[in-house]
Amino acid sequence: MMSSMHGLHRLALRLGAAATLAICAGLSAAQEPIRIGAFLSITGPASFLGDPENKTLELYIEKLNAAGGVLGRKLQLIAYDDAGDAEKARTFARRLIEQDRVDVIVGGTTTGTTMAVVPLVESAQVPLLSLAGAVVIIEPVKKWVFKTPHTDRMACEKIFADMRARKLSRVALISGSGGFDKSMRGECLGVAKKAGIQVLADENYGDRDTDMTAQLTKIRNTPGVQAVLNPGFGQGPAIVTRNFRQLGLKMPLYQSHGVASKEFIRLSGEAAEGVRLPAAALLVAESLPASDKQRPVVVGYKREYESRFKSEVSTFGGHAYDGLMLAVEAMKAAGSSERAKVRDALENVRGYVGTAGVVNMSAKDHMGLDLSAFRMLEVRKGDWTLVP
Amino acid sequence: MAARFATPRAGGMAALAALIALLPLGLRNDYFYDVAILVGLNAIVCVGLNLLVGYAGQISLGHAGFFGIGAYGSAILATRYGWPPLAAMLAATLAAAAIAFAVGRPILRLRGHYLAMATLALGVIVYMVISTEDRFTGGPDGMTVAPLAIGGWALRDPRLWYWVVGALLLAAVWFALNLIDSPTGRALRALHGSEVAAEVVGVDATRHKVMVFVVSAVYASIAGSLNAHFSGFITPAKVTFLHSIELVTMVVFGGMASTFGAVVGAAALTTLPQVLTPLKDYEMMVLGAVMMGTMIFMPRGVVPSLQALLTRRRDAAAAAAAPAPRPGDGQ
Structure with missing residues (x-):
């Protein structure tokens, strides 16, 4: 040479x-690639959340890399399946931090798996973007912990606001025994008074119950109830909805964002007509007005996901999309993938438009969504329609 | 030589102690320590469970319940009521022992499927209480647990935890080996063989069964308490029926009626899921295949099967060398 x-x-x-x-x-x-770590409940009881999350991360990391990566570097996804077990989640998070030396972690499909990892990321100083719902994750604010989905408290507030608009103020609650149900029930009871709502009945059912007529009969016999709210998750709400119609109850029925999927309408059939619930814009992507800020994002994500996986898009996958994109946004803003810089940039994200809504983070708010992120939907002719 | 080390007591204890002492040389970072600690904690439960399942021949499908009593007892007393963690752990252990004693007498009169059902129900009841009493336990979302603090000093570093758990595992194995070699241990094995025959020769079947049930519950409870403090967070997932099954599987995988088998089973089934993660979707299939293969080719579990193999080899070698008197059986 x-x-x-x-x-x-x-x-x-x-x-x-x-x-x-x-x-x-x-x-x-x-x-040297940018390493994105993830621990998700891809299998196990929360797999209907974790699986679309995992698919979304894989899909978009591939797309980002095809477009040249971030900061001129490729992205590398390291995802582990915690099967919904908090202990496994913690071990995998330790693995991501110590072994795989990731720059940022997306995950914690459930509140339990997220909270198990919080002490670890706080002491190791790694930014964590949780995909779980409960308020405890960001309240009190933890320096390194952020989250992308709405909280159950916001869902309660949105529902109560809608009730007030319909001049309904005396409400009966019926909820299940799962983590989601319990957390949301607590939040709804907590904010009811401030929202001007009086809770007249508070019924419970078991996770595997197949008939809720007894509880609903009690509600029917409670004088003065103007509306029923079912903060529930899984199959229970569909059964509640069917029993509700069978008993001939005429007052409005509200469900939560926990059943905001086509599956709920399929399970409840005719009975779902007229049911209202708060949900992310993703569910009604195509019927959003053209002027809606979120429209391009949610329509884009929906099309990408559905054409790739041939299955219906869910808001849960959307949370993962937001988590990844927020991390990317922060890295671009920071001009680096350094953990501390990414964290600071995350806290300064303003006006990011995601599938969950418009995100405005601050030192006091590590979620950055407000009530406008939720849309009130009503089931009409077996499909979701926007309540104006 | 190898067979000598595979035998219980001195050889096995020395090998286990050496392994625990030398293992840190291969543990590159806190993640490896984390896994090693979980192996140790599971091994403690399994050594206790093996006394009941392997030696006394009584099935328990509810041991996650005792694990949960320990974990949540410690967590609630130490975190919600500000007890010193060691006192909380002691109280939780006593509670687990008391419950095992109270429940043990009636249910250990049952046999076979009935006993399995009763212990299963016990575990389910504990799970239901824990997941519904959310004022104390945090419900299905779990609760944060205070670190294991002694005086003003908190044990947080996984590298220190490793030595604590390692020492406790050695103590647990030592106690189990001594129990098995005591008259009680012989009585237990007699029960395993035939309860009627054991009673005919004067073994108080109920008393012995209840005792070993309580001992195994105490093992599970202590491991549960430690697990809660080590994790810093506990969810009812650790108290489910599935976890009970996992524990029994570890014992059966490693080899019933072999204390070191229980340790091997816990180590294998705790580390395998970590090792197999690169397989992604195939992970569960491979894990299932490994377990099925082990049960087909080593029906008595890993350790007893290997022991038998070594003994056969040695016998064959001895027989080939000279027509010497046959040495005694390893176990």
Whole structure:
């Protein structure tokens, strides 16, 4: 090689060598990928949340890489399946931090798995973007912990606001025994008074109950009830809805964002007509007005997801989309994937439009969504329609 | 030589102690320590459970319940009521022992499927109480647990936890081995063989069964308490029927009626899911295949089957060398 450079003079040679070195250095920096860690409940009881989350991360990391990556570097996804077990979640988070040396972690499909990891990311100082619902994750604010979905408290507030608009103020609650149900029931009871809502009845059912007529009969016999709210998750709400119609109850029935999927309408059939619930814009992507800020984002995500996986899009996958995009946004803003800089940038995200809504983070709010992020939907002719 | 080390007592204890002492050389970071600690905690439960299942021949499908009593007892007393963690752990252990004693007498009169059903129900009841009493337990979303503090000093570093759990595992194994070699242990094995025959020769079947049930509950409870303090967070997932099954599987996988088998089973089934993660979707299939293969080719579990293999080899070698008198059986 040197012999072929005979005629060149020394200076040119030196310059060439220096340039080569510089390029090599640049290349090796470019080759070091940005590592995105994830621990999700891909299998187990919460798999209907974790599976679309995982698919979404894979899909969009691939797309981002095809578009040249972030900060000139490729993204690398390291995802583990915690099967909904908090202990496994903690071990995998430790693995992501210590072994895989990730720059940022997306995950915690459930509140339990997220909370199990919080002490770890706080002491290891790694930004965590949780995909779980409960308020405890961001309240009190934890320096390194952020979350993308709405909270159950916001759902309660949205529902109560809608009730007030319909001049309904005396409400009966019926909820199940799962984590989601219990958390949301507590939040609804907590904010009821402030929202001007009086809770007249508070009924419960078991996770695997197949008939809720007894509880609903009690509600029917409670004088003065103007509306029924079912903060529930899984199959229970569909059964409540069917029993509700069978008993011939005429007052409005509200469900939660926990059953905001086509599955609920399918399970409840005719009985679902007229049921209202708060949900993310993603569910009604195509019927959003053209002027809606979120429309391009949610329609884009919905089309990408559905054409790739041939299955219906869910808001849960949307949470993962938001988590990943917020991390990317923060890295671009920080100009680096350094953990501390990404954290600071995350806290300064303003006006990011995601599937869950418009995100405005601050030092006091590590979720950054307000009530406008929720849309009130009503089931009409077996499909969701926007309540104006 | 190898067979000598595979035998219980001295050889096995020394090997286990050496393994625990040398293992940190291969643990590159806190993640490895984390997994090693979970192996240790599961092994403690399994050593206790093996006394009941392997030696006394009584099935328990509710041991996650005792694990849960320990974990949540410690968590609630130490976190919600500000007890010193060690006192909370002691109280939780006593509670687990008391419950095992009170419940043990009536249910250990049952046999076979009936006993399995009764212990299963016990575990389910504990699970239901824990997941519904959310004022104390945080419900299905779980609760934060205070670290294990002694005086003003909190044990947080996984590298220190490793030594604590390692020492406790050694103590647990030592106690189990001594119990098995005592008259009580022989009585238990007699019960396993035939309860009627054991009673005919004067073994108080009920008393022994209840005792070993309580001992195994105490093992599970202590491991549960430690697990809660180590994790810093506990959810009812650790108290489910599925976890009970996992524990029994570890015992059966490693080898029933083998204390070191219980340790091996816990180690294998705790680390395998971590090792198999690169397989992604195939992880469960491979894990299932490994377990099925082990049960088909080593029906008595890993350790007893290997022991038998070694003994056979040695016998064959001895027989080939010279027509010497047959050495005694390893176990």
